[in-house]
Amino acid sequence: MGQIVLTLSKTTVAEMNQAYMAMQKPAPAGAVFAAKTDTSTITAYQSGKVLFQGEQPEVEASKWGSVEEAEIAPKKVKPKHGYEPDPSLFTSSHIGSDEAGTGDYFGPVTVAAAYVTDEQIELLREIGVKDSKNLTDSSIHSLAEKILALKIPYNLIVLHNPKYNELQAKKWTQGKIKTILHNHAINQLVKEIEPAKPTGILIDQFSQPSVYIRHLKSEGKRLTDDTYFITKAESHSIAVATASILARASFVDEMNKLSETVGIELPKGASEKVDRVAGSILRRSGPEELGQYAKMHFVNTKKAETYQ
Numbered sequence: 001m002g003q004i005v006l007t008l009s010k011t012t013v014a015e016m017n018q019a020y021m022a023m024q025k026p027a028p029a030g031a032v033f034a035a036k037t038d039t040s041t042i043t044a045y046q047s048g049k050v051l052f053q054g055e056q057p058e059v060e061a062s063k064w065g066s067v068e069e070a071e072i073a074p075k076k077v078k079p080k081h082g083y084e085p086d087p088s089l090f091t092s093s094h095i096g097s098d099e100a101g102t103g104d105y106f107g108p109v110t111v112a113a114a115y116v117t118d119e120q121i122e123l124l125r126e127i128g129v130k131d132s133k134n135l136t137d138s139s140i141h142s143l144a145e146k147i148l149a150l151k152i153p154y155n156l157i158v159l160h161n162p163k164y165n166e167l168q169a170k171k172w173t174q175g176k177i178k179t180i181l182h183n184h185a186i187n188q189l190v191k192e193i194e195p196a197k198p199t200g201i202l203i204d205q206f207s208q209p210s211v212y213i214r215h216l217k218s219e220g221k222r223l224t225d226d227t228y229f230i231t232k233a234e235s236h237s238i239a240v241a242t243a244s245i246l247a248r249a250s251f252v253d254e255m256n257k258l259s260e261t262v263g264i265e266l267p268k269g270a271s272e273k274v275d276r277v278a279g280s281i282l283r284r285s286g287p288e289e290l291g292q293y294a295k296m297h298f299v300n301t302k303k304a305e306t307y308q
């Protein structure tokens with residue numbers, strides 16, 4: 001299945017709306033219209049972006065604009081392992097998953113999986129869904145709200161610090177913790193969206209797929225069918241970018257709640273500022289209390305002791 005995106009004037013989009021009147025189908029939220037011909041599905045958005053998808057999207061697209069200059073799917077990159085997705089996955093209905101909080105001393109680990117249909121991809125791009133690393137906390141919040149308003153199916157897991165520390169004490173590496181959380185979030189979502197079946201599942205890669213599979217095996221689980229891994233997946237896949245925003249927004253929320261409980265603004269990351277704040281909590285309430293808010297195996301705990 002191919003895809004072509006043309007950027008057209010409002011007048012042309014209005015003309016198209018008329019021309020495809022007899023072939024229209026229910027448009028996704030936020031779209032001007034959607035239509036289906038023998039060769040392609042056409043979805044037009046407020047911004048003037050028009051998406052042509054199907055067996056021969058060029059048949060209709062070439063009536064309205066220059067297909068040669070149109071945006072086409074990203075070129076295939078050389079595979080690094082056997083689980084690299086075909087780029088066509090990025091424009092198909094798929095699940096993406098990503099996590100937040102793993103590099104932060106304070107706060108939980110949050111993992112989200114989101115299911116995005118091919119028709120929603122452009123719409124999510126329109127509302128500004130992109131790599132959450134380049135977004136501020138407040139824009140993450142408003143984006144997460146917009147995503148929720150679109151009723152995108154998702155699953156979110158929050159692993160709070162006491163449970164995280166317990167798993168660490170059981171010698172679970174952070175890689176294993178992330179693996180089990182991703183796997184759980186994805187499988188729950190797969191069940192929730194039934195009978196819809198995603199073309200594939202894309203995980204923002206944090207370890208070699210063989211390591212991920214080994215962690216699953218150690219807990220008697222297996223890799224879900226059609227699962228793919230790629231690094232920086234959020235820059236290729238809107239589903240991963242969506243999951244990444246939901247995970248990040250949840251992490252920010254949890255940090256705000258924890259800060260309120262502790263009565264100190266808990267800094268993100270793992271910097272010296274973090275050591276100082278951890279030191280003051282240690283001084284005031286001891287390590288058990290600190291374990292309610294922090295990932296105790298981080299080197300920050302040792303450093304915090306020197307601030308006591």
Ligand code: MG
Pocket residue numbers: 098099204205
């Ligand atoms: Mg990630």
